[in-house]
Amino acid sequence: MxxxxxxxxxxxxxxxxxxxxxxxxxxxxxxxxxxxxxxxxxxxxxxxKTKEDLLFTIPEKLTGDALREFRETILPYLRGTEAKLRAIVQTYMSLYERNPHYSALVMLQLKANRNFLKTSSYEQIRDAARELLDCIRAGIADGTFKKDVDPLLVRSVILGSIEHLCVRWHLLGTPSNLVEHVDPILDLVLDGIRAPGPAKEISVHLHVTADGVKVENAGDAPGGKRGKGEE
Amino acid sequence: MxxxxxxxxxxxxxxxxxxxxxxxxxxxxxxxxxxxxxxxxxxxxxxxKTKEDLLFTIPEKLTGDALREFRETILPYLRGTEAKLRAIVQTYMSLYERNPHYSALVMLQLKANRNFLKTSSYEQIRDAARELLDCIRAGIADGTFKKDVDPLLVRSVILGSIEHLCVRWHLLGTPSNLVEHVDPILDLVLDGIRAPGPAKEISVHLHVTADGVKVENAGDAPGGKRGKGEE
Amino acid sequence: MxxxxxxxxxxxxxxxxxxxxxxxxxxxxxxxxxxxxxxxxxxxxxxxKTKEDLLFTIPEKLTGDALREFRETILPYLRGTEAKLRAIVQTYMSLYERNPHYSALVMLQLKANRNFLKTSSYEQIRDAARELLDCIRAGIADGTFKKDVDPLLVRSVILGSIEHLCVRWHLLGTPSNLVEHVDPILDLVLDGIRAPGPAKEISVHLHVTADGVKVENAGDAPGGKRGKGEE
Amino acid sequence: MxxxxxxxxxxxxxxxxxxxxxxxxxxxxxxxxxxxxxxxxxxxxxxxKTKEDLLFTIPEKLTGDALREFRETILPYLRGTEAKLRAIVQTYMSLYERNPHYSALVMLQLKANRNFLKTSSYEQIRDAARELLDCIRAGIADGTFKKDVDPLLVRSVILGSIEHLCVRWHLLGTPSNLVEHVDPILDLVLDGIRAPGPAKEISVHLHVTADGVKVENAGDAPGGKRGKGEE
DNA sequence: CATGAATGAGATTTCATTCAT
DNA sequence: GATGAATGAAATCTCATTCAT
CATH class of the missing domain: 1.10.10.60 (Homeodomain-like)
Known part of the structure; x- marks a missing residue:
């Protein structure tokens, strides 16, 4: 029943x-x-109760499910701020791409609706956004990101990028695919906020003899800049 | 008459x-x-002709004026990709902040409207966006930006950030001010896409004598990566 | 069950x-x-059966009970037309005042409803009204009231007065109290319809002598005007 | 236009x-x-504005016209409280009878409507009722009516009678005619509230002779109570 | 028998839009 | 050209009422 x-x-x-x-x-x-x-x-x-109530109720389940799944199934297994960030953005993009009706609704009907701000559905969306914010803050706290970045701004850049792409995807049909932009966006943003690594130390062993100079060993010191940033 | x-x-x-x-x-x-x-x-x-026609006609003048003024009054005096980029973003933000009704209209009523895409007002907005894209492309071409960045994506990040902040400004009242975010956004994005300077070359003159080793000269090579301090 | x-x-x-x-x-x-x-x-x-059926059924019990009680408990102990009349009006007013929901229903919802006329509840109300009519007719027959009054009209005046006060009481809140108007209404109406008493007879004994005239006896005849009208 | x-x-x-x-x-x-x-x-x-607004607007003109006509065309030519009273009641009854739709509307749809009390149409109806009240009060002041009658109650009796008859007329079809009840109602009510005339004085001339007694003259004093026959 | 659940059947009300003047 | 006035065309929303369980 x-x-x-x-x-x-x-x-x-x-x-x-x-x-x-x-x-x-x-x-x-x-x-x-x-x-x-x-x-x-x-x-x-x-x-x-009303047509608008119906509209506002629609995203509830999907948003809730996605957030719950992220928190329960994905988040616990992630180590490191950047990995987390990447997972969050991936979750957004994947959710939006796999549920185009849902993302069209959120991006085109709800995002600009003042009344929507008062609903519990919006609360959930805000919760998800807070997860992202917390992650950025954690990155700042643990030294992954520069101390002087504004976490709210970083979040706005990330969410804004996601949303902009999603809206384009819906209205213009381009890009044809959302998830493939997860990495490029994050690379860009992370490069912009990552704390510089400790100065690179180079030790060179010069073997100076009468015959000449021989470079015996030249090794990177540990702690050098890692990762994609070198691209 | x-x-x-x-x-x-x-x-x-x-x-x-x-x-x-x-x-x-x-x-x-x-x-x-x-x-x-x-x-x-x-x-x-x-x-x-219709109510919607009225809606679509509204942004025409302001958008056109802003774009024209930018092209005629600002653009010619700018040198350098980054300066241009900064000016474009500044122009957007300032336009949006000084004309809240206009930005509310564009962000909350027009951006998600499929029919708007077919209007000449939208053409103008697209023109402005193309200016930004051209600028990014020029930056890539002239070596200011990394060769491998996707200019469309960079634009999406920039526009998305701007729009996200603007929507928040309208709906949530925060931030209280748009233009002050121009620099932080650009700093972040530029840091993420700037081409690394030519590899830093270090020449060390070692004066090796029986008495020991004396470092005679250690100087940065020109072309080293510039820090934030220069911005 | x-x-x-x-x-x-x-x-x-x-x-x-x-x-x-x-x-x-x-x-x-x-x-x-x-x-x-x-x-x-x-x-x-x-x-x-229907919403209207429910409406029409509501007054049945209260009306029936009131009428039954009046007939069984009050009426048998009353002597005289006017006493009866007073009791009837008192019963109405008291019923209405002690059961404001009931009187509001009857006065504001039912009295103007054409369909209500066909119900058995209305029959009961008509019965009660007939009791009043019978009483007036009896008063005419027994000489209490003038022969030429129209009993239906008298009833209309009485019921109309009661109803008018009751409606005012509900809608305007004034008078604050119904039963205190029982006597004033009846005094007014009875004064208007009461049969005049038999002509007053006066006998004067005049003792006429050479010395003069002496009034020996002057007495009211029996049958002079009785009752409240003289107040 | x-x-x-x-x-x-x-x-x-x-x-x-x-x-x-x-x-x-x-x-x-x-x-x-x-x-x-x-x-x-x-x-x-x-x-x-609304369906109810339409309902409430309907009686405005007729009520206003009737009241105006009464005040301008009838009232100025009337002398004496009772004549005025009679004219008022006559005006009501005639208005109701000649405009059965209007009276049905007022009696069956409006009288019990709480919202109607707030309308300007109701104000007019109240004005008319006040005219009646003023008349009754004037009658008390000028000695036509007993000093101790409650003018509000008298008005309720009169209006209640009128309304009761009017409702019956609409719902039951009886009486077949309203205006013919104007006089009977007023006779009844007036008889109930009229101030008693000065005591009747009788003078009898007795002619006493040796032959017997001869009544020479027996006349009513002026000011005696007038009977119904004179109305 | 009681009821949870579903719906048939409209009615009010709103406006964008038109047209005669 | 400007407009007062009229309306076509719906759409939301409400409930009394029914019916299967």
Whole structure:
């Protein structure tokens, strides 16, 4: 019984997700959604107070699930600030790309809606964004990132980049693919905020003899700049 | 006569800009706009085919003026890729901050509107964005930026950051100020894409005698990586 | 079982009485009433065919009880037309005042409802009104009231007065009290319809002598005007 | 132009009056009224904010006209409290009888509506009722009526009687005629509140002779109570 | 028998848009 | 050219009522 209800509610949400994403909130009608969900108009109102309530309820599950999965399944296994950051961005991009209706809804219908800010769905989205912020702050605290970067700004750059790409993807069809930009974005951003490594030390053993000078050994000192930054 | 008409049209556009920005496209009514402009509803339709046409026409002037001014008054006096980039971003941010109704309109009402993509207003916005892209490409070509960065991605990062901040500014009221983020954003992004200087060459003159070794000279080679201090 | 059912039905009726009286028939919803009665919507329909049927059923019990009590407990102990009349009006006013929901329902929701005229509840109310009419007719027949008054009109005056006060009481809050108007109304109406007493006869014994005239006896005849009218 | 508008508005009001009176507020639909008025649904809303606003506006004109006419055309020519009273009641009854839709609307739809109390239409009705009250008070002041009657109560008796008859007339079809009850109601009420005249004085001339006694003259004193026959 | 759940059936109301003047 | 006035065309939302369990 409760299952039937839940299923019905889900069907309404799924229909609404698709139709709102495709036609926009204003252009979509409850009738259309109800028909797509196989219920009557009135039934939609059994589950949702208003059309806007329906809109605002849609992202709840997906956002919650994604955040939960990230926290439970992914986060615990990550070591290192950068790895975490990469995982977060990857999670966003992958979520958006694998659920284009969802991302279209969030990017095109909800992000600019003042009322949405007051909903619990928005709370979840904010939670996810806070995870990213915490990660950046941790990176600053542990010396991975420069001390003087503004973590909020860094987050804005990252989220802004993600969102911009996602919107382009939806409206212009380009890029054709979101996840492949995860690394480039992060490389760019990380290069911009990474703390410089300790100065490189070079030791050169010169063997000076009458015959000449022979370089016997030239080795990088440990602690040199690692990673992609050298590209 | 034509002046009177132009003035009338401008009054309608200004009223519409304010009202659309404050209440959103759907919530605003033609009646309201007409009243605010001091004309009749029907007169609005003398100048604009539909409500949406009015919406799409609004940003035309401001966008065009801003772009023209940038090209004519600012651009010619700039030397260097980074200076140009900084000027572009500064122009965006300043335009958005000094014209909050305009930026609210663009960010909250137009950016997500599929129909807007087909308008000439959008063409102008695209032109401005192309200016930014050209600048990035020029930076790559002239060796300011790494050869392997994706200029489109860099632009997305920059525009995304700008837009994200602007949307937050409108919806959340934070940050309280846009232009002060111009430099931090660019510092971050530029640090991420700047080409490394030519490898640092160090020449050490060792004076090896029976008495010992004396370092005679140790100097940086020209072309070393410049630090932040120079910005 | 039947008791449980009867109790349930009563709970529904009581809830409906209160809610219909407070919000009006149209504004009240079955859901609301069902919830207040602690039953489901559908259960309401087990006991009442329609919403209107519920409305019409509500006054049945109270009206019937009041009429029955009047006939059984009060009427038998009354002697005289005026006493009866006073008791009837007192019963109305007291019933209305002690059961404000009931009187609001009758005065504000039912009295103007054409369909109500066909119900058995209305029959009861008509019965009560007939009691009043009978009493007036009896008063005419027994010479208490003038022969030429129209009993229907008298009843209309009495009922109209009662109803007018009751409606004012509900809508305007004034008078603050109904029963205290019983006597004033009746005094007014009775004074207007009471039959004049038999002509007053005066006998004067004049003792006429040569010495003069002496009034020996002057007495009222029996049958002079009685009652409150002289106050 | 304005005439056309006014005419249109009147047509809507007249259609609404008829339909609201016939079917009741809830049963009537705007569509029906619009059709009967020969306009579109939307046009109704050009003239009236809501359906209820339309309802409340209907009685305005008729009530106002009637009150104005009474005050300007009738009242100035009346002498004496009772004549005035009679004229007021006559005006009510005649208005109600000659405009059955209007009286049905007022008696069956408006009188019990709490929101109506806040309208300007109700103000007018209250004004008319105040006229009646003033008249009663004047009668008390000038000695026509007993000093100790409650003028508000008298008014309630009069208005209640009128309303009761009017409601019966609409719902039951009886009496078949309202105005013929004006006099009987007033006779009844006036008889109940009229101040008693000065005591009747009788002078008898007895002519006493040896032959016997002859009554020479027996006349009523002036100022004796007038009987019904004189009305 | 009680009810949770679903819905049929509209009605009100809103505006963008048109058109005659 | 400007506009007052009218309206076409829906869409949201509400409930009384029904029915399967």
């Amino acid at each position: 409760s299952d039937i209800k839940a299923a019905r509610k889900n069907r309404i949400i799924e229909a609404a997700l698709r139709i709102f994403a495709e036609k926009g909130f204003q252009e979509a009608t409850i009738s259309e959604i109800a028909k797509a969900a196989g219920v009557s108009d009135a039934t939609v109102y059994e589950y949702f | 034509s002046d009177i008409k132009a003035a009338r049209k401008n009054r309608i556009i200004e009223a519409a800009l304010r009202i659309f920005a404050e209440k959103g496209f759907q919530e605003a009514t033609i009646s309201e706009i007409a009243k605010a402009a001091g004309v009749s509803d029907a007169t609005v339709y003398e100048y604009f | 039947s008791d449980i059912k009867a109790a349930r039905k009563n709970r529904i009726i009581e809830a409906a009485l209160r809610i219909f009286a407070e919000k009006g028939f149209q504004e009240a919803t079955i859901s609301e009433i069902a919830k207040a009665a602690g039953v489901s919507d559908a259960t309401v329909y087990e006991y009442f | 304005s005439d056309i508008k006014a005419a249109r508005k009147n047509r809507i009001i007249e259609a609404a009056l008829r339909i609201f009176a016939e079917k009741g507020f809830q049963e009537a639909t705007i569509s029906e009224i619009a059709k009967a008025a020969g306009v579109s649904d939307a046009t109704v809303y050009e003239y009236f």
